[in-house]
Amino acid sequence: MMAVIDNKAFYRRLYTLSMPIVIQSLMLALVAAGDALMLGQVAQEEMTAVSLATQIQFVQNMFLGAVTAAGGILGAQYFGKGDRKTIEELFNLMLRYCGLLSLLFFIGCEFLPEQLMHIFTHDRVLLEIGQNYLRIAGWSYLLTGISQCYLTVMKVTDHVRISAWISSSAVVINIVFNAIFIFGLLGLPRMNARGAALATLVARIIELGLCVFFSFKKGYLRPVWSRLLKGERWLAKDFHKQCLPLMGGSLFWGVGFTSYTAILGHMGVDAAAANSVAAVIRDLICCACNGVGSAAGIIVGNELGAGNLEKGKAYGIKLKNISWVIGFASMALVFMLTPLVVRMVILSDQAHSYLTGMMLIMGVYMIGRCVNTVTINGVLDGGGDTLFDMYSLAVCMWGLAIPLALLGAFVFHWHVLAVYACTCLDEVGKIPWVMLHFRKYKWVKDLTRQT
Numbered sequence: 001m002m003a004v005i006d007n008k009a010f011y012r013r014l015y016t017l018s019m020p021i022v023i024q025s026l027m028l029a030l031v032a033a034g035d036a037l038m039l040g041q042v043a044q045e046e047m048t049a050v051s052l053a054t055q056i057q058f059v060q061n062m063f064l065g066a067v068t069a070a071g072g073i074l075g076a077q078y079f080g081k082g083d084r085k086t087i088e089e090l091f092n093l094m095l096r097y098c099g100l101l102s103l104l105f106f107i108g109c110e111f112l113p114e115q116l117m118h119i120f121t122h123d124r125v126l127l128e129i130g131q132n133y134l135r136i137a138g139w140s141y142l143l144t145g146i147s148q149c150y151l152t153v154m155k156v157t158d159h160v161r162i163s164a165w166i167s168s169s170a171v172v173i174n175i176v177f178n179a180i181f182i183f184g185l186l187g188l189p190r191m192n193a194r195g196a197a198l199a200t201l202v203a204r205i206i207e208l209g210l211c212v213f214f215s216f217k218k219g220y221l222r223p224v225w226s227r228l229l230k231g232e233r234w235l236a237k238d239f240h241k242q243c244l245p246l247m248g249g250s251l252f253w254g255v256g257f258t259s260y261t262a263i264l265g266h267m268g269v270d271a272a273a274a275n276s277v278a279a280v281i282r283d284l285i286c287c288a289c290n291g292v293g294s295a296a297g298i299i300v301g302n303e304l305g306a307g308n309l310e311k312g313k314a315y316g317i318k319l320k321n322i323s324w325v326i327g328f329a330s331m332a333l334v335f336m337l338t339p340l341v342v343r344m345v346i347l348s349d350q351a352h353s354y355l356t357g358m359m360l361i362m363g364v365y366m367i368g369r370c371v372n373t374v375t376i377n378g379v380l381d382g383g384g385d386t387l388f389d390m391y392s393l394a395v396c397m398w399g400l401a402i403p404l405a406l407l408g409a410f411v412f413h414w415h416v417l418a419v420y421a422c423t424c425l426d427e428v429g430k431i432p433w434v435m436l437h438f439r440k441y442k443w444v445k446d447l448t449r450q451t
Helices: 006-043 045-053 055-080 084-111 113-118 124-156 160-183 193-215 233-265 269-285 289-305 309-344 349-382 387-410 416-423 425-429 431-438
Strands: none
Touching: 006 045, 006 160, 006 193, 006 289, 006 309, 045 055, 045 113, 045 124, 045 193, 045 233, 045 269, 045 309, 055 084, 055 124, 055 233, 055 289, 055 349, 055 387, 084 113, 084 124, 084 233, 113 124, 124 160, 124 193, 124 289, 160 193, 233 269, 233 387, 233 416, 269 289, 269 309, 269 349, 269 416, 289 309, 289 349, 349 387, 349 416, 349 431, 387 416, 387 425, 387 431, 416 425, 425 431
């Protein structure tokens, strides 16, 4: 029998959890938007090079996201059960993996920046600008993984507002220092793309400092440093069971999205520039579904971990339905913003034409993106059903969208907009499959153990 939902209480909790995350996602997306707008005022090449270079951080975030998502899935269920000691162990587990990943990306940016930039472009000007950016930004990548562990634990232990406040504060600092360093304000030299990298580093230092500061307050969890390199084998086993499929899915999705950028980047500077702006708008519009998706995982996970399986199932169904509303609303918003965005950015006439077409295609794409984010990354992951995301990405992105985009760009020489449309096929194409899998209710399960 389906559990009865108190709609007022449900929407209050959804709002309380999702709004800080929506604001946090919006503020993070504003960094990319700020980079694009400010560097767009300097030169198209500066903006494009930074957009391509930050794909390295995008890939890093996919790996970090898999680790912290696994910790968040288990953490939400153990918090619903009231087991804080196990969450402390999860904190240490996340720190070990995220610290190692951050170190690897730092080394790559410091010692192999040219090779990394060659993945996305062969244009000498873009390569030079991108290398200079990565050598500075790489230091910020070293800190990102640690702060993300702190922020994840705050989210699943009912400190989501503080988590969002910390991230949002770091974003405001990033944007302010972007302006100062990029344009050479307050008597400083004009640094262009290198200024954007330095601003990111300053923001990450402050973000981590705030995370550590708040972790010492009453009611907050912090790492148990004496047990950092130790851990319970059963918990590591459960963690790996969630993390490995998420890592596979993140790898498929992260490398796939980077491939889209690389494919369009090799179709010319105008195509790369238009795609850079479209990507910023996409990330801004996706903030709503990101927030609801994160909240969905916490809400469903809390109920399932507490043993309320029917209530968790009912919440999951309601959240899936809400995702459709968000999807169509996001599509309408993209369509409304298209004329304004095209007028705001300084691009060549050809790039402006590409951008208009990309925005219209993106509007339809937003339906699939919103539905899949809330349903897969929220509800299904909240119940530990993490394998499905990896399978769906392998089939829809790597079996369909990427091969079509590659063939269209380099074999059949299709128009830029046709290739861009291919890169949007995966999210829209897998909706029927997602709905069928959702109704099997494999995600309705308690992942916790007696400790």
